[in-house]
Amino acid sequence: MPHLHEKIDFTVAIFIVHDAKILLIHHRKLGKWLPLGGHIELDEDPEQAALREAREESGLDVELLGERPPTTSPGTRALIAPRFLDIHRINETHEHIGLIYWARPKYGASNTDPILAAGEHHAIRWCRREELDSLSPPMTEAVKWYCTKALEEITGIVKTVGE
Numbered sequence: 001m002p003h004l005h006e007k008i009d010f011t012v013a014i015f016i017v018h019d020a021k022i023l024l025i026h027h028r029k030l031g032k033w034l035p036l037g038g039h040i041e042l043d044e045d046p047e048q049a050a051l052r053e054a055r056e057e058s059g060l061d062v063e064l065l066g067e068r069p070p071t072t073s074p075g076t077r078a079l080i081a082p083r084f085l086d087i088h089r090i091n092e093t094h095e096h097i098g099l100i101y102w103a104r105p106k107y108g109a110s111n112t113d114p115i116l117a118a119g120e121h122h123a124i125r126w127c128r129r130e131e132l133d134s135l136s137p138p139m140t141e142a143v144k145w146y147c148t149k150a151l152e153e154i155t156g157i158v159k160t161v162g163e
Helices: 046-058 129-134 141-155
Strands: 008-018 021-027 036-039 062-065 084-091 094-105 121-127
Touching: 008 046, 008 062, 008 141, 021 046, 021 141, 036 046, 046 062, 046 094, 046 121, 094 141, 121 129, 129 141
Parallel strands: 008 094
Antiparallel strands: 008 021, 008 036, 021 121, 062 094, 084 094
16 A cells, blocks of 8 residues: 555554454564554545455454444544554654554354465464463564553453563
């Protein structure tokens, strides 16, 4: 996807939780463990981008978690708010504003086996909380924090002191 602007783009990150595990990819270009995600395209809103990226990168249909205000009316559509926002530097002249969503496979989905997008990723896998510290290469502390927070909020799994 080409950049929408030379200095900044809007992106989505989708932390998908199922059965007390979080879905992660080992990104081919960046060489890092990350959530699913990517750029928001000009013809889509953030929700559409998150659902598209989840499907493209894992083959899974997901539902975004969060609150949608009851304010939709002609000409206006309320969106599910991202759980968090961040801004991160890509290089010396370019940044991404990230909309960070929690999600789960759609209710009743018979298959939660993700499909590897081999052109983009080395690996894709479901990880339990205790596996996050042993991934190779190690994930960044920021990504680990979001993973832990998503697991905690969605499943009630809390990191204990000393872990």
